[in-house]
Amino acid sequence: MNNTENQIANKVIGCAIEVHKALGPGLLESAYQECLYYKLQQEGLVVEKEKLMPLIFEDVKLECGYRIDLLIESKVVIELKSVESITDVHLAQTLTYMKLGNYKLGLLINFNVVLLKHGIKRIINGNLNY
Secondary structure (H helix, E strand, O other): OOOOHHHHHHHHHHHHHHHHHHHOOOOOHHHHHHHHHHHHHHOOOOEEEEEEOOEEEOOEEEOOOOEEEEEEOOOEEEEEEOOOOOOHHHHHHHHHHHHHHOOOEEEEEEOOOOOHHHHEEEEEOOEEEO
């Protein structure tokens, strides 16, 4: 099944809400990542965890240690946080991954909120959509 970016994002958000309802805020990012990874695989999605993103500089491929938290169906970048609030640095990080991999859609998800819908930022083609 060839899902569009929006269909994938909707599934990810649904799974993220389930994980958040079960665990609540206040845990480490890695706990949410593992649980979301598991849920997304249960949904039948192809999920890559900690995907390495090389940086290309003047025709040289550099392994700089950039890693996408979750890449879904080779289309949607998922950056997970468990922080007091999302900052411009978090948004820039997600945008960088999207640019490096030429991805159209990214989700920045902060699990350290009371209602998860307040912790989700959708980023499309380098533009932030709330």
